Amino acid sequence: MQLDGQIAVVTGGASGLGEGVVREFTAAGAKVAIFDLQEELGSKLAAETGGIFCQCDVASEEQIAAALAQTREELGVPRILVNCAGIAIAVKTTSRGKAHPLDQWERIIRVNLIGSFNCIRLAATDMVALEPLADGERGVIINTASAAAYDGQIGQSAYSASKGGVVGMTLPIARDLSDKGVRVCTIAPGLFKTPLLMATLSPEAKASLEAMVPFPKKLGEPSEFAQLSRQIVENVMLNGETIRLDGAIRMAPR
Numbered sequence: 001m002q003l004d005g006q007i008a009v010v011t012g013g014a015s016g017l018g019e020g021v022v023r024e025f026t027a028a029g030a031k032v033a034i035f036d037l038q039e040e041l042g043s044k045l046a047a048e049t050g051g052i053f054c055q056c057d058v059a060s061e062e063q064i065a066a067a068l069a070q071t072r073e074e075l076g077v078p079r080i081l082v083n084c085a086g087i088a089i090a091v092k093t094t095s096r097g098k099a100h101p102l103d104q105w106e107r108i109i110r111v112n113l114i115g116s117f118n119c120i121r122l123a124a125t126d127m128v129a130l131e132p133l134a135d136g137e138r139g140v141i142i143n144t145a146s147a148a149a150y151d152g153q154i155g156q157s158a159y160s161a162s163k164g165g166v167v168g169m170t171l172p173i174a175r176d177l178s179d180k181g182v183r184v185c186t187i188a189p190g191l192f193k194t195p196l197l198m199a200t201l202s203p204e205a206k207a208s209l210e211a212m213v214p215f216p217k218k219l220g221e222p223s224e225f226a227q228l229s230r231q232i233v234e235n236v237m238l239n240g241e242t243i244r245l246d247g248a249i250r251m252a253p254r
Helices: 016-027 039-049 061-074 102-127 157-180 203-212 222-234
Strands: 007-011 031-036 052-055 080-083 139-144 182-189 242-245
Touching: 007 016, 007 061, 007 102, 016 031, 016 039, 016 080, 016 222, 031 039, 031 061, 039 052, 052 061, 061 102, 080 102, 102 139, 102 157, 102 182, 139 157, 139 222, 157 182, 182 222, 222 242
Parallel strands: 007 031, 007 080, 031 052, 080 139, 139 182, 182 242
Antiparallel strands: none
């Protein structure tokens, strides 16, 4: 599927990896709906890129249904969904006599895993009603996992479980949608320059993280994540797969 002339939804599109995807897809001729909670950033980016902004919680059925309805009305039915919305915490299972707060664990699962599936199930229902394009394609769905799905560090039980769930559902959803002409892939990024990561890094910590990456010894750029997202959209044979985008890093325990 070529991006030119297509309509895409990018969750978490107001910043970080999602912003990179919005800019890449727009440059390729797509119209993009940004689904995010960050109203100021999302509205500004939509104005810059000629898309629309929909303020919504990815784990809310009502809010995502409303955002998709707005997208259909203002842009048309999207054939592309890129799930980039996500949050993270670092809390040990038990520490200093206190158990990991269950509500915090549940919140990570709710946003990262349930939120991704919520967007998939609703967007895919619209996609399968569209007329097929070349090769019988009706849509493409791209999810965001993490290297932590495989190499979770100390304090990452919730985050790793949520991203492992994203990896685990990729193939069965691709199989669910295969007879409808909708492809599903997941990207598992390593260390990337996102607001979530960069806000907590000193120059020394950044250099230490870069040294952990076998090659290239740097943090990934959102534009590189976006480049792979575009390649997944454009290559019809990519389906049911999780692709690690991490410079061959394998995370140490801490």
